[in-house]
Amino acid sequence: MKKILILDKDNVTLRALLLALQRYSDLEVIVAHDRNEISQGLQQLAIDLVITDIEGTESCCFELIEYLNQQFSELPVAVLSVPLSADFESRLGKLRIARRFTKPLKAEETAKKIHQHLTNGAVGQLKGLSLTSVLQLMNVERKNCVLTVQTDTDRGELFLREGEIVAAKTATMRGKDAAYTIISWDEVRIDFLDKNYTVTQEISEPFMALVMEALRLKDEMALPVTSSQLQAQSLENDDIQQQSAPITLIEKQIASLLDPSPGIIEYSLYDHNHNLRLFKSRGQQPVKNIQPGLLYDKTHEIAQLLNAGSFKHMVVNDANGVRHVFFTFKDVFITVGLRREQSVKKFLQQFKAKFEAPVRF
Template identity: 30%
Template sequence: MKKNALIVDDDRILRHLIKKKFQAHASVFNTLLAADGVEAVQSLKDNAVSIVVTDLHMPNMDGFELLAHMSASYPDIPVIVLTAYSTPQSKQRVLDTGAAAFIEKPFVVEDLAERVITSLEKESEGGTLQTVSIDMFLQLVEMEQKTCTIRVINKDTGNQGVLFFKGGELLDARIRDMHGKQAAYEIFSWDSPSLSIQDTCVLNKKVIKEDLQAVLFDAMRLKDEAGQDESAFREAPPDAPQPVEEAAPQAAKVHAPAAPAQKKGIASTGADPAWDNLMSLTAILGANINAGNVKACYIDQGRENGLVLLPGDETTVVVLEKNCPGDVIRRLLYE
C-alpha cells in the first residue's frame, strides 16, 4: 500500500509545483496538501500520514506550532522543515523540536523527493511481514526485548496503526489521532495485517500501563464478544437445529454433528474455529512461562454446559452434560 506525504505551505504555487514534481514518484507515495497548520492537523486526523514537509512561517498555525503538536500526538512521523528565513538559532530550535531535517529555500524539488523516499524506507528497515499472526510476532518482540516501531496495515480495510516497543515493552499504540489501549485493541483485532518494522522507537514514556499479555487477552475477549453480539442478530435457517441451552451460545456454535454414541457425560463434539484465537494465546502464554504444550482447556460456565477445548487445525469443542462426572473431565484433560 502506498504511503502518504503531507506538504504544508501557504504558498499555493509552491505546493502545487511540489505535487506536480512528486508525480514522478506516485508509485511510491501519495502527495497530500495543506495551506497551514490547521489544515495539516485535520489532514493528520483524516489520513494515515507517513511524513510531513512543512514551512515555518504560515498564517493561522505556523510550523513551530505544528511541530509541537506533532511531537505530542504523532512523535513517530518524521518532519522535514522548509524555510526561507534561516538562522543558526531557528535551525537549532527546529531540530530541538523534533524535526528530522532542515532545508533552506530555494531548493531542488527532486532533492526533497529523495529525502522523502529515504525517510519512508526507514519505516521498513527491519523488514516487512505479509502473512503473520500479529499476536505471535509481538510475543517474539517481547521475548527478544526488541526496541522498534511497528507499522500495521489492515489489508481488509486499508486502516493503518503504529505500535511502539522499547526493550520488548509495549509503550503506546496509535491509529491516526487515537492513542493508548483503544488503539491497541483495534490493531490487535485486525484479521489480515501486514507489518513493517523500524528498528528504532522515539518514545520513552509508557502510555499503556498494562503488559502486552494483558492487552492481547483483553483485545481477543472484546473481539469475541463483538462477534457474539453480531451473531445474536443473525436469523437461523428454517431447518437449523436449536441450541440445547438458550443461554449457552458457544455450545450452539459447534458445527460438526454429534457422534452417534457419545461417551457418558458428553453432550456433543465438533470443530469450532471461533475458539482458535483463545487457543493460540493460551499456547503463547504456556510457552512464555515454560509450562509446555497446551493439551486441552476446560471452561466452567457455571450452571451452563461446561466446555473442553482441544487444540488442532481447528479447535475441537467438547460440550459436557450438566453434572458431568469429574473423571470424564479429567480423562479429556489429561489423556
C-alpha cells in the same frame, strides 16, 4: 504507508512536488491550504512528515514551525524556502527542522530525498506472518521494538518493551483501545524497527491477556474491521474513475473520524462539483450512488435545506434498515449509512463536537 502533510501556497511548486511524490507507492500525500487546519489535522491523523514553506517575508511561517516544535516535538518538519535575509536565517537556525529545500525546487530530486528520509531506519518488513504470530515471537524473545502495522486504509504503532506491549497509537486512539483495534486488523503489513525508544507506558495488562481480549472483541464485532479499501475516486459518466487530485486535509480528517465508528456501515465524500472523492463500505457492494448533489437537482426545497447551514441534514431509510444521512461540512458533501440502532441526532452531535474549538496560532 508513510503520510506526508504539505502546506504550500505556491501552487506551481506544490504541483510539481506532488507529481514527483505520487510516483512512490509507499507514500500518501495530503494537502493543506490553510495553516489553521493543521493543528486539528495532526491530532486526528498519523502524519509522518510536515512540509511547509517560508516565503521570506511572513513571520507566520516561522510561527507555524515553532508551534509544531512545541506541540508535536517528535514530528519532523521539512522546509521549502527562498533565500532568506540574515535575520530570518538566524531565526530559522533556532528551529528544529528535519530538512531544508531551497526554491526553485528540483522536484524529482526533492521527492527522492523525502522518500529516503521517511524510509531510512526501518530494519525491514515482516511478511508471511500474522500480527498475533509476530507479537508472540516478540514476546518470547523479550524484544524492545516498534511495530508499525498498516492496512490499505489504516496505520498504527505498537511499542514493545521486553516483549510486553506498553503503548500503542493509531490516528484517532492511544493506549489500550488503540492496541485492541490494531490487533483486530486483517491483511496487515508489518514494519519492524529494532531500537531503543522513549515512550510513556500506557498499557499495564499482561501481553497474553491483552491479545486475547483484542481477539474476543474482534469476534464479537465490537471493533470496526477495515474490509474494503479506502480509495480516492471521482464520478464520471456513472462510472467510478481514479481521482487524480490529491486528497485534502479536511477530506482526510472527515474520513479519519468516520472510520473508527462501528455504527457506520458506509460513507462517501464529494467535492463541490459532486465528484466522488472518498468512499468506504463494510458491505460487498460499493457505496450507494446517492449523494447530496443529485438531490439538489431533484428538489429545490432540499437544496435550500442543505444550504441553510453546515449541519442541516436529510435522512433516507432504505429497505435494509440503513439510514442514509446527507449533510455538508466545510464545502464537503457527505453521505453516511448508519446502522438501524445508531441515533442520527447523536451521530451528528458527535461529528460536530470533534471539529469544535480548533487551536489557532
